[in-house]
Amino acid sequence: MHDAAFLNASLATMREGSPYGAIRDGVLALTDNLISWVGPRTEWRGKAREEHDARGAWITPGLVDCHTHLVYAGNRAHEFELRLKGATYEEIARAGGGILSTVRATRAAAEDDLLESAQKRLAQWQREGATLIEVKSGYGLDRDTELKMLRVARRLSGLSVKTTFLGAHTLPEEYKGRADQYIELVCAEVLPEAKKQGLVDAVDAFCERIAFTPQQTRRVFEKARALGLPVKLHADQLSDLNGAALAAEHRALSADHMEFSSEGGIAAMKAAGSVAVLLPGAFYFLREKQLPPIEALRRHGVPIALATDHNPGSSPLSSPLLVLSMACTLFRLTPEEALAGMTRNAARALGMQDSHGTLEAGKQADLALWDIGAPAELAYAFGANPCMKVVRSPRR
Numbered sequence: 334m335h336d337a338a339f340l341n342a343s344l345a346t347m348r349e350g351s352p353y354g355a356i357r358d359g360v361l362a363l364t365d366n367l368i369s370w371v372g373p374r375t376e377w378r379g380k381a382r383e384e385h386d387a388r389g390a391w392i393t394p395g396l397v398d399c400h401t402h403l404v405y406a407g408n409r410a411h412e413f414e415l416r417l418k419g420a421t422y423e424e425i426a427r428a429g430g431g432i433l434s435t436v437r438a439t440r441a442a443a444e445d446d447l448l449e450s451a452q453k454r455l456a457q458w459q460r461e462g463a464t465l466i467e468v469k470s471g472y473g474l475d476r477d478t479e480l481k482m483l484r485v486a487r488r489l490s491g492l493s494v495k496t497t498f499l500g501a502h503t504l505p506e507e508y509k510g511r512a513d514q515y516i517e518l519v520c521a522e523v524l525p526e527a528k529k530q531g532l533v534d535a536v537d538a539f540c541e542r543i544a545f546t547p548q549q550t551r552r553v554f555e556k557a558r559a560l561g562l563p564v565k566l567h568a569d570q571l572s573d574l575n576g577a578a579l580a581a582e583h584r585a586l587s588a589d590h591m592e593f594s595s596e597g598g599i600a601a602m603k604a605a606g607s608v609a610v611l612l613p614g615a616f617y618f619l620r621e622k623q624l625p626p627i628e629a630l631r632r633h634g635v636p637i638a639l640a641t642d643h644n645p646g647s648s649p650l651s652s653p654l655l656v657l658s659m660a661c662t663l664f665r666l667t668p669e670e671a672l673a674g675m676t677r678n679a680a681r682a683l684g685m686q687d688s689h690g691t692l693e694a695g696k697q698a699d700l701a702l703w704d705i706g707a708p709a710e711l712a713y714a715f716g717a718n719p720c721m722k723v724v725r726s727p728r729r
């Protein structure tokens with residue numbers, strides 16, 4: 334006997350092999366917070382304590398946002414105005430604005446206030462069918478504030494949260510001219526303490542002209558590995574520093590952004606099993622011109638994930654559904670690739686592919702019901718929110 338079953342549903346299971354892994358007139362059953370049966374109604378012989386008539390709704394896996402900077406204080410609307418008058422993101426960063434202005438605000442903020450603001454933002458993800466989100470630190474850049482951010486991420490409720498330590502986001506003001514010493518602080522003190530307190534699921538870094546060199550990034554990755562933590566990388570967003578290859582060298586879960594990544598790096602990612610996380614919100618908001626190498630990713634068979642990259646500077650985007658639309662319109666992904674990018678491949682980018690990202694028996698009961706006639710409508714109707722209901726397992 335199953336706990337519950339949805340009858341009269343169309344299922345976009347997102348299993349590989351057929352478009353959307355779709356099952357028309359399907360049944361999906363749940364037991365003990367896991368999916369216990371998925372298939373066509375004609376094969377359903379089970380019984381469930383609770384039977385729900387889905388009335389023809391589509392059911393997808395809960396959406397997964399695998400790259401966000403959700404916890405921070407303040408905002409950067411003023412920099413948006415400066416950029417509209419001609420200043421570039423890099424110029425603002427070099428003048429002490431950018432990430433550093435959010436660092437100042439986040440250091441000054443009380444932990445409970447950070448939690449309140451992040452929790453308020455998170456409501457939009459809940460409304461739009463997301464069940465799992467990744468949240469990075471990186472606006473502390475000192476021991477106590479990095480730990481504070483990670484604690485806030487752990488305290489968020491309503492969605493499952495994976496935390497990523499991003500101490501190597503940019504160089505804090507007090508370390509100006511001493512980047513290697515800052516990296517030493519991160520590796521010797523901040524990251525080990527965060528790991529010891531059970532606050533970290535993965536480690537990320539920003540490898541870029543305005544952030545850290547490949548060599549400094551390598552040191553952080555080696556420390557992560559020594560601590561048994563998987564890595565991710567903000568790679569090749571504004572310039573090609575060979576970030577994709579560097580990520581692959583360390584068997585990264587993902588390389589993210591990737592606008593300037595080279596074909597060699599992409600081949601290395603395929604061999605390493607790393608996911609490409611594309612972030613159309615940042616591309617849009619910074620009015621970038623360089624498209625990520627979609628064709629090469631397809632040709633090499635690197636899984637493509639998508640994410641909001643929600644952050645106050647380069648992507649103040651709070652809508653996982655809008656990401657689907659932007660990925661199709663700006664990057665020319667198909668609606669199916671886009672939905673796979675926020676389900677199956679996003680789960681893989683978090684190392685959660687065994688429990689999340691598809692509708693399959695044995696996976697967690699994380700799913701969303703949509704008032705749509707076909708799954709492509711999720712990417713097509715931008716600004717709409719056809720989410721009717723979300724089911725999320727409290728397990729993780």
Ligand code: NIG
Nearest residue numbers: 432539567615642644646647
């Ligand atoms: O993913 N690239 C680095 N980090 C963020 C931007 C952070 C910020 O500007 O505050 C990003 O785009």
Ligand code: FE
Nearest residue numbers: 400402567642
């Ligand atoms: Fe980011």
